[in-house]
Amino acid sequence: MSAKTEQKTVSAQGLSRHFGARTAVDQVSLELWQGEVLGLLGPNGAGKTTVMRLLTGNLAPSTGRVEICGLDLQKQTLGAKACIGYLPEVPPLYRELTIDEYLRLAVRLRRLARSKTDDAIRKAAERCGLENVRRRLIGSLSKGYQQRAGIAQAIIHDPAVIILDEPTSGLDPNQMRDVRSLIRELGAVRSVIFSTHALSEVESVCDRVQIINHGRQVFEGSVDMIKLEGTRLEEIFTQSTLEKIET
Ligand SMILES: Nc1ncnc2c1ncn2[C@@H]1O[C@H](COP(=O)(O)OP(=O)(O)OP(=O)(O)O)[C@@H](O)[C@H]1O
Known part of the structure; x- marks a missing residue:
């Protein structure tokens, strides 16, 4: 393990x-x-x-x-x-945003430095296997990808927990x-x-x-x-x- x-x-x-x-x-x-x-x-x-x-x-x-x-x-x-990074039972997703826009919003809510925004989004998207759908609307993605988006927002600030x-x-x-x-x-x-x-x-x-x-x-x-x-x-x-x- x-x-x-x-x-x-x-x-x-x-x-x-x-x-x-x-x-x-x-x-x-x-x-x-x-x-x-x-x-x-x-x-x-x-x-x-x-x-x-x-x-x-x-x-x-x-x-x-x-x-x-x-x-x-x-x-x-x-x-x-x-x-802490948290994915609630009902992921806090915005169907009308693209993955990139959504993760950008997550960065802002976490008050990360502007200079770190692009890097944080790239890393979270990469870790969650979202690289190829970054420009897609969340509402158009399968439940699996939506769940990955929920996890990506949870880890956007690289939390320990x-x-x-x-x-x-x-x-x-x-x-x-x-x-x-x-x-x-x-x-x-x-x-x-x-x-x-x-x-x-x-x-x-x-x-x-x-x-x-x-x-x-x-x-x-x-x-x-x-x-x-x-x-x-x-x-x-x-x-x-x-x-x-x-x-
Ligand atoms: N805001 C609330 N007001 C009143 N009761 C609540 C509230 N939130 C949870 N409860 C009650 O607390 C208990 C535990 O609920 P909780 O949602 O934590 O269980 P759970 O183990 O996550 O259940 P599940 O596996 O169904 O998701 C339940 O009896 C629930 O009805």
């Missing part, structure tokens, strides 16, 4: 988030190092998106704290957010394979957290997996260790998310 280093990039402790009487996330902690890919798993409504929104500073926690590259997300917000909410959802098998290998490439030198419902994806792409159920962390472990022990992730998932029926 990838080359994990000693550099801790994400540290989230005791994160909870309530929406009125509903607890979406309950005391979740999470750590990530440079060169690591973490898969976030859980049934529908488990709290994965909410955890990601808390980690990216798009949502304030009810309790707990998040550090990104040693910066407190709530107190040193701008610095911490500059280290990349957070992707279901990046392969709705893609065909070839597009899935491409996005998975992109995640692996990104995770080789950065830190990536992504959510998915595809367990095989976690086994092939991730270094570690964390399972959430009803807002609580119910499993955390290394993918290599799971394989070494001869256990199947599917079994672990079923066991840790199984609803116990009271008799």
Whole structure:
């Protein structure tokens, strides 16, 4: 798998988030190092998106704290957010813009220096395999290419931490394979957290997996260790998310 280093990039402790009487996330902690890919798993409504929104500073926690590259997300917000790239579940795309125009907008939103704009767009487009469609309207591209555009905006500022909410959802098998290998490439030198419902994806792409159920962390472990022990992730998932029926 990838080359994990000693550099801790994400540290989230005791994160909870309530929406009125509903607890979406309950005391979740999470750590990530440079060169690591973490898969976030859980049934529908488990709290994965909410955890990601808390980690990216798009949502304030009810309790707990998040550090990104040693910066407190709530107190040193701008610095911490500059280290994060985020692809939400519904990618923030503008169908009427070309890829180039869209990435130019992403550069401006990230307040990168003007002199770095062209280079940043070229690198992000190259990394995401978008070189040949830079002048095409986003609305005219396939879902796979649109997803790549979403990832390109997330990495435009070369962040240390990349957070992707279901990046392969709705893609065909070839597009899935491409996005998975992109995640692996990104995770080789950065830190990536992504959510998915595809367990095989976690086994092939991730270094570690964390399972959430009803807002609580119910499993955390290394993918290599799971394989070494001869256990199947599917079994672990079923066991840790199984609803116990009271008799
Ligand atoms: N803004 C909100 N207001 C009220 N409840 C919310 C809000 N956002 C999320 N929730 C609730 O929090 C819980 C967790 O939702 P979340 O979207 O984080 O789950 P998820 O694991 O990402 O689900 P899925 O796999 O279906 O995308 C759900 O019960 C959801 O209804």
